[in-house]
Amino acid sequence: MEEKSLNSKESLELIAHMIQSTRSKLEKGGSIYFLIWGYISFITTIAVYAALTLSGNPHYNWLWFAIPVIGVPTMAFFQRRTPEKNTTFLGRIIGYVWLVIGIVVMFVPVVSIFLDFRFPILAVIGILLSIGVTLTGLIIEFKTFWIAGLICIALSFCTLFVKGMDQIIIYGIIIIVSMIIPGHILKRKESRQ
Amino acid sequence: MNFKELDPLLHSELRLSIISILISVESADFNFIKETTGATNGNISVQIEKLKTAGYIDVEKRFRGKMPQTVCKITPKGVTALEQYVEALKSYIDL
Numbered sequence: 001m002e003e004k005s006l007n008s009k010e011s012l013e014l015i016a017h018m019i020q021s022t023r024s025k026l027e028k029g030g031s032i033y034f035l036i037w038g039y040i041s042f043i044t045t046i047a048v049y050a051a052l053t054l055s056g057n058p059h060y061n062w063l064w065f066a067i068p069v070i071g072v073p074t075m076a077f078f079q080r081r082t083p084e085k086n087t088t089f090l091g092r093i094i095g096y097v098w099l100v101i102g103i104v105v106m107f108v109p110v111v112s113i114f115l116d117f118r119f120p121i122l123a124v125i126g127i128l129l130s131i132g133v134t135l136t137g138l139i140i141e142f143k144t145f146w147i148a149g150l151i152c153i154a155l156s157f158c159t160l161f162v163k164g165m166d167q168i169i170i171y172g173i174i175i176i177v178s179m180i181i182p183g184h185i186l187k188r189k190e191s192r193q
Numbered sequence: 194m195n196f197k198e199l200d201p202l203l204h205s206e207l208r209l210s211i212i213s214i215l216i217s218v219e220s221a222d223f224n225f226i227k228e229t230t231g232a233t234n235g236n237i238s239v240q241i242e243k244l245k246t247a248g249y250i251d252v253e254k255r256f257r258g259k260m261p262q263t264v265c266k267i268t269p270k271g272v273t274a275l276e277q278y279v280e281a282l283k284s285y286i287d288l
Contacts, residue, residue, distance in 0.1 A: 006206055008285035014206065015279065018213035021229055022221075080257070087219045 030094075030140075031187035032078055038179030040071045045172040053165065068106055094136055101132040122171045126156030133178045144182050152178040197281035200274055202247050207232050208240045212275050215250060215267035223263035241265060249274055 006014060044066045051060035105128050112119040130152035137145025152174045159167045159174075203209050210230045214221055227237055241263075244250045249271030253264045267275075 006204065006209070008282045011204070011209060011282055012279070012286070014209055015213045015275075018210050018229065019217045022214045022217040088217075089219060092219070 031183050031190055032082070033075065033098075034179045034183030034186065036074055036078065037067075037071055038175055038183050040074065041067050041175045042172060042180060044070075045168060045175060049165065049168045049172070052168070064109060090139055094139055097135050097139075098132055101128050104128055120160055120167075122167050123156050123159040126159060126171055126174045127153060130156055130174065130178055133182065137182075142182075142186065144185050148178050148182045197277075197284045199281050199285075200278050202243065202249070203274060203278045205240070207236060208244060209278075211237070211240060211244060211265070212249065212267065212271060215265055216272065216275055220264050220266040223265070226265065244271070247274075 044063060047066070048060060048063045051063060052058070105125050108119075108124050108128075109121050112121050130149045132149075133152065134146045134149025137143065137147070137149055155170055155174050155177070159170045162170065203212060207230060210232075211226055214226055214229055223237065223241075226241075227234065230237065232240075241250065241252060245252050247270075248268060251266045251268055253266070255262055255264065
């Protein structure tokens with residue numbers, strides 16, 4: 001782009017074009033976070049299911065903590081590698097939503113260790129994650145996300161009505177529907193832009 | 194017809210592009226501006242410096258990890274200047 005003077009019409013067209021062009025690039029890059037957390041959560045869910053089924057030893061539930069232990073450094077690695085190209089109000093809001101949800105999700109299993117009754121951890125975490133996905137979809141106006149989020153809120157409530165290993169199966173489905181599938185759809189959309 | 198004076202600083206293709214990008218975001222990285230405008234590094238640097246000197250944008254140089262990063266942000270003065278520029282343009286094309 002050379003520096004040149006513009007007539008009035010060209011100037012207005014240029015302003016409109018630049019604003020439009022900037023907006024179309026804004027949400028690019030968000031899919032990687034859904035895919036990272038989605039796959040780490042799903043693989044951990046399979047590992048816990050397999051370990052509990054094969055051994056019957058409830059101590060294998062500690063494997064759930066692999067999600068933050070692997071997820072947090074992986075996220076940090078990708079954030080450092082990917083330069084932050086721009087910040088927007090919407091991007092900041094989405095960041096805050098996931099920060100709050102992430103902290104609460106990490107506290108739920110820790111607090112439940114000290115409870116003397118059976119706390120529905122997977123249902124509560126499922127509901128929290130699904131709320132995050134729904135809100136993200138509504139904020140960025142991406143239909144796939146909020147529909148997937150609402151389906152998973154319903155699925156999370158379903159986990160309250162099933163017992164034992166079936167809860168883990170439903171939780172695995174929640175991860176696929178709320179994070180992995182929308183993450184891939186968003187990634188495909190990003191690569192088309 | 195009463196024509197309003199156009200701000201000469203904004204009445205240039207690249208500077209107007211940069212300000213238009215920055216009005217759409219809270220802040221933008223140098224590379225994002227380069228990618229969106231398609232202009233060269235040198236040209237963008239010169240125009241950013243002019244906008245900064247006029248007080249239309251703030252420029253912050255920082256590190257993200259080991260990578261140096263130049264982040265630009267429009268100032269309230271820049272927002273007002275663009276609003277006045279658009280108002281002036283409207284008087285020329287009779288909107």
